[in-house]
Amino acid sequence: MGSNYKPIPKDSSVELQSKDQNNHGSQNPKSSHIVDDLDYDDLNDEIDFDHLPLVIVPKEDSASSSGSGIYGAVFNLSTSVIGAGIMALPATMKVLGLIVGLILIFLMGILSEISVELLVRFAVQSKSNSYGEVVQEALGKPARILSEICIIVNNAGVLVVYLIIIGDVMSGSLRHTGVFDQWLGNGFWDHRKIVILVVVIICLAPLCALNKIDSLSTTSAASVALAVVFVLVAFIVAFIKLLEGKIGTPRLTPDFGSEKAILDLLVVIPIMSNAYVCHFNVQPIYNELENRSPQKMNKVGRLTTALCVTIYASTAIAGYLLFGKDTESDILTNFDRPLGVRFSTALTYIVRVGYVFHLVLVFPVIHFSLRQTVDALVFDGSAPLSESRKRCLGLTFVLLAVVYLGSTMIPSIWTAFKFTGATTAVSLGFTFPALIALRLSSQGPGLSSRERFLAWLMLSLAVMVSVVGVVGNVYSLQSKSE
Structure with a gap:
């Protein structure tokens, strides 16, 4: 079956990205870098949309160059x-x-540090960007409020x-x-x-x-x-x-x-x-x-x-x-x-x-x-x-x-x-993180017996x-x- 799309060369800096990658904290987390970094001079003001890659990686990834x-x-x-x-x-x-x-x-x-680890793990698993979001993911909107x-x-x-x-x-x-x-x-x-x-x-x-x-x-x-x-x-x-x-x-x-x-x-x-x-x-x-x-x-x-x-x-x-x-x-x-x-x-x-x-x-x-x-x-x-x-x-x-x-x-x-x-x-510090871990553990890798005991x-x-x-x-x- 014919197609106008060509494979991306291995030595190219272009690669596919997850839609949520490097977008934490943005107002539109589902957006991607599409044509922001194109060099229009090199393209001579002409863009062949049939051969335009789906996602173009910026030359300097903000997640790795400007984070703390x-x-x-x-x-x-x-x-x-x-x-x-x-x-x-x-x-x-x-x-x-x-x-x-x-x-x-x-x-x-020690208990506070354990609760922080549980909170981070399940916030990442649920792709949540705030305390309220991970609570809502685990327990619903009333719990978030x-x-x-x-x-x-x-x-x-x-x-x-x-x-x-x-x-x-x-x-x-x-x-x-x-x-x-x-x-x-x-x-x-x-x-x-x-x-x-x-x-x-x-x-x-x-x-x-x-x-x-x-x-x-x-x-x-x-x-x-x-x-x-x-x-x-x-x-x-x-x-x-x-x-x-x-x-x-x-x-x-x-x-x-x-x-x-x-x-x-x-x-x-x-x-x-x-x-x-x-x-x-x-x-x-x-x-x-x-x-x-x-x-x-x-x-x-x-x-x-x-x-x-x-x-x-x-x-x-x-x-x-x-x-x-x-x-x-x-x-x-x-x-x-x-x-x-x-x-x-x-x-x-x-x-x-x-x-x-x-x-x-x-x-x-x-x-x-x-x-x-x-x-x-x-x-x-x-x-x-x-x-x-x-x-x-x-x-x-x-x-x-x-x-x-x-x-x-x-x-x-x-x-x-x-x-x-x-x-x-x-x-x-303790109630919400424990409930989050116990509730979301069924949606991912889950908790070990020791972690489940600590959560309870x-x-x-x-x-x-x-x-x-x-x-x-x-x-x-x-x-x-x-």
């Missing part, structure tokens, strides 16, 4: 993990004791916590002196609401108004560096005081001797699970990974887990050893007093002001995911947010206003972490933590009101 490397991906994912949750970890040591607390830090880190609501509540809660910490550190609280008081004395800066409002308008609004997360890469790098400075200072001071014999004997196990201690135990485990939630940023980071593959992303997840577990464990131990039974739910507020070492005053300023700047620089990254999720939920089917500057700015300022109001009504980060940790954080274990633990955390929180509020 493994360590860049580790940095981005670590930025999503290391935030305000680190400030509550020393207080969890006061409740759980060092031994049980450290075990939980390592256990939650629920997952997006969880992301909104979780991210908004985290941003509220950031503002609470900034306000407490800079303007002070009932029991602690703020940085401005120490520098300038009494004034309008004593009012936390005013300080937070000024920070939102002057520092946060310009950064949050950016419509591309790539624009925040430099600020993210600076934020991680500031977090490491805090950890190093706290660890070094604790080590010096330990050598000098100025640190008392710490609690090693939980205290079951009072009703209050039991209530604290019920709510502290969800706070631990909140510290590792980064799953809503996993897929965007994977999409930008150079020569991406599930194996590379698994390596990113493991390196990130190792880094975050090390930082979390060091902070929890150092903070609790420094302040013991006086450890506050926000450890930064403990640094308004002398530390008992040389250059104590300078170190307290470095720790507090440095971490405030860290939160200011991390805030826009979390806000970006919050804004994208709200847009996907409210304006489903509309043009991409990057193409509508008015909608982008409108959502930005509305969300900043809501987060600001939340920070003025919630008294402490402990209160915020108790509820988000027991509900949305557990769902995003995560799901069971997530349900228990959620139920116990919610019951403990409600009972705790009732006890305080009586």
